[in-house]
Amino acid sequence: MFAFQSPQPVQLPSPAPPPPPPFRKHLKCTAARGSCRPPLCSLTSNPTISTSAAADDKNRVIQRLCERGELKRALRVLSQETDPNQRTYELLILSCARQNSLSDGLSVHRHLLENGFDQDPFLATKLINMYSELDAIENAREVFDKTRQRTIYVWNALFRALALAGHGHEVIDLYRRMNWVGIPSDRFTYNYVLKACVVSECGLSLLKKGREIHAHILRHGYGGHVHIMTTLVDMYARFGCVKWAGIVFDEMPEKNVVSWSAMIACYAKNGMPFEALELFREMNLETNDLLPNSVTMVSVLQACAALAALEQGRLIHGYVLRRGLDSILPVISALVTMYARCGKLDRAQQVFDKMDERDVVSWNSLISGYGVHGFGEKAIQVFNEMIISGIPPSPISFVSVLGACSHAGLVEEGKMLFDSMVREHRIFPSVEHYACMVDLLGRANRLDEAAKIIEEMRIEPGPKVWGSLLGSCRIHRNVELAERASARLFELEPMNAGNYVLLADIYAEAQMWDEVRKVKKLLEARRLQKVPGRCWIEVKRKIYSFASVDELNPQIEQLHALLLNLSMEMKEDGYVPQTKIVHYDLDLEGKERILLGHSEKLAVAFGLINSAKGETIRITKNLRLCEDCHSVTKFISKYTKREILVRDVNRFHHFKDGVCSCRDYW
């Protein structure tokens, strides 16, 4: 299929009136603080007399101190002879949570038990919430277990706590018990239980459970509830069931900004950026009263980044500015990522420099930006600057910086960073980090070391790890190790066609044709299809898409002629078509024709014809760039004096004057 023309450039809604100056909220707070608080001394100067009036006073004192954030002083008053009431305990509990003090929380809890509030379901709810916020999930569970009168609030609080802590299965078990006991769910229960489905702790999918709960929800007449339906959309989105998310979304009788944002995020996160942009356009066309918010814009920017749609991204950036959303951290980080992934690293850096406040995510955006462009040293430098600026790295920081090392071949640096994870930062490597290390060593042709890392892993190596190893085997043509890796992969993810294709490629390059046939049979038997290679190019705000051997493209003749011409010149310059990567049973000429029809070459030719001279050609590819396309593009950049920027699944290739920024290491 050719050149599927993109949906119209996304229409932006008309700009909103300028946002209120950011400091207004601030002023209001200060004013309130100044005006409505009585001076402290009048509250604390009462001597302790054990009358009920004195007890009332003490309650009021503790409550005021809690509201003012003076937990320690409140506790001191509490330790005197007091007769705290429910409200006092409530404020104390909230205050402990806010101050993030587990020890104080525990002592308030003890105090409350001693004063006969141990069966108060209202306070039990508050305690569960507190323990949840303090990451003390066992304590939350204990409160629940000891409370005999479990109102729906108590159940819901525990569901929420467990879901937040990632204990999805436990929630589902308890939910079953709640139904068994005969307590009816309310709208909050459904929300928490749906959330729990996507955070199951033992790796087993709770999708089936989620669909069951979907049915409960409809049966109990909540099918029109915006919150619940939005949570359902999100649940299906997180399971990758885009179709189901779409069905729920379409059938919602009432949608608000959050519902639209959830669906846009669903597309953006599940590899359907076109649909995300299209839905954003629809949102602005269909609804006059719904303004996209910062959350919406983050997903829209992700979609632009995924498509490397720079022009589109710039439009969105303009909209973000007009709407005054440009001071919101997640939006700026998404902008940094968008510019980096659209090949505009300098713009990404500029946006980053202009931030007056940065969090770890902003830094990570920049680090991974340098990483995908192959600037390993620079990525490490930014990583170090982050630490110097006082922001400790997150696990994602390490994924970014290790990935950067891998793209740049910085093996020793990567190993040192990996070692520093636990030693200096107390971050324990996850599967993702191990996958980075395997990639780093594997690409550098240190396959034995990569295999050793896997053997010594302290957690179960997942498909990402074995996949990295298989990828490296492909680059360095190691059949034996490839067989080991793919055997594991076929077990772990039998439906991933990519693994079979990779193994078949490895066999083919080793001329092991019987094995190639076997793998292809396996692929057919499982009714899997190779993901076709595709390329995208944005010309004048429209995105054109190319598939290999694209006979329907109206310009195909022209593109072929151009490529044929170039290839003849190239051959005189020593270019040899890599016909051995074509596994069809064809003669040499046929194989060359296939190679020339690769989507990436078509996109380059299209860019040469349809863009202005001197303009950089920007192309995105959904798979790894093939070796033949890589060498051809190098050549074209020299002969046509054009800069060509190709982003493949892993990284950027910046072709200029016959050289690629990856220095042929990718």
Next chain:
DNA sequence: ATAGGGTTAG
């Protein structure tokens, strides 16, 4: 009696 919820950055 009171109370609590959905979408977001790498």
